[in-house]
Amino acid sequence: MKKCIENKEIMAAIRVLVVDDEKKILRAVERLFFEDKYDVMTASSAKDGLSILSDVMPVWVVISDYRMPEMNGIEFLKHVNRRWPDVVKVILSGYEDSGKVIPFIDEGKIDKLILKPWNNNELRVSIANAVEIYELRKRNRELADELNRTNNTLQDLNNNMEEIIAEKTAELESIQKDIAQSERLASLETIAAGIAHEVKSPLERIIEEAGYVRSALPGDARITDGAETIKKASLRAGRAIKGLLSLSSQHSLEKSLTDVTGVIADVLSSVEYQIRLR
Structure with missing residues (x-):
């Protein structure tokens, strides 16, 4: 060798x-x-x-x-x-x-x-051609390897893209739900504001008239008690309207303690007056 x-x-x-x-x-x-x-x-x-x-x-x-x-x-x-x-x-x-x-x-x-x-010249030409064939094969193999790498990269990107699309779709659905909720709250706030506007003035007038009745007929317990009941009911209605406005402007609800005794007292006061009327 x-x-x-x-x-x-x-x-x-x-x-x-x-x-x-x-x-x-x-x-x-x-x-x-x-x-x-x-x-x-x-x-x-x-x-x-x-x-x-x-x-x-x-x-x-x-x-x-x-x-x-x-x-x-x-x-x-x-x-x-x-x-x-x-x-x-x-x-x-x-x-x-x-x-x-x-x-x-x-x-x-x-x-x-x-x-x-x-023939020496023919052999030289044949070997030169053989070298070109080798270079072509080598280049083709390199291109094939590069193509495989590119295909693998594209496949990885495609898989990642599917995950990204699924993630973004979920985000969009969540945003759409938030938008719908916001639109509902905005609509509720508008309705509540309209109710408050329509009811506030009559309630104030009722409270004023109830006070006038009490002062005009102080000796009639039945009348004064009824006027007081009307006043309390009107004030309670006013608080309900205010609560509705507050609720419509909030995006999340929170639990809180409620004075049950006060609620029961208001109910009993209203029932007592209705019983007396009978």
């Missing part, structure tokens, strides 16, 4: 592996690409070639002879295709063996057949 690394600064970018059991073939390829931009590596068997590929990937192009001991070029390149599908696979073969190679080219397991003896 041998690696040609002359002019490293230029050739380290593009690696080409040549596999052939004939030393003269390996040296001929090394000489051909000596001044080119390739980092040419050589192996004298398929086993050594697989070892190099495992150690120094990425390798862009693999050139293999068809006839080799232990493992021929087709079997070797099939191994390469399974493990490193982006590598461009070129096979060297005599005309008599070309019929065995062509079916594997049709299946996509081998990319290029070069007949022996080759």
Whole structure:
């Protein structure tokens, strides 16, 4: 196994592996690409070639002879295709063996057949084309990976968007309920204000008249008691109106203690007067 690394600064970018059991073939390829931009590596068997590929990937192009001991070029390149599908696979073969190679080219397991003896210029062009194919495959794979990442990101965003939409929908429904409640309270406040306006003046007049009756007929207990009852009932009605106005202007209700004794006393006072009238 041998690696040609002359002019490293230029050739380290593009690696080409040549596999052939004939030393003269390996040296001929090394000489051909000596001044080119390739980092040419050589192996004298398929086993050594697989070892190099495992150690120094990425390798862009693999050139293999068809006839080799232990493992021929087709079997070797099939191994390469399974493990490193982006590598461009070129096979060297005599005309008599070309019929065995062509079916594997049709299946996509081998990319290029070069007949022996080759023309140096044609071999150079073939390897340059192989490098372009590798770059295209690499770029396509990068684009596919980027597309997958983008799809995953979009899927995550879509899932998050569904959660956000559900959350915002719930918020909007809550706001709509609050608005409806506010509108009802505003309507209640308007109604209460109207009631207070309509009732306040008559109540004040009733209280005034009840006081006048008491002062005009102080000796008639029945009249004075009735006038007092009317006054208390009117005052209670006034407090009820005031409470209605207060309730309509509040957005939340709170529990509070009530003087039950006072309420009962007001009720009994009203009932007592009605009993006396009978």
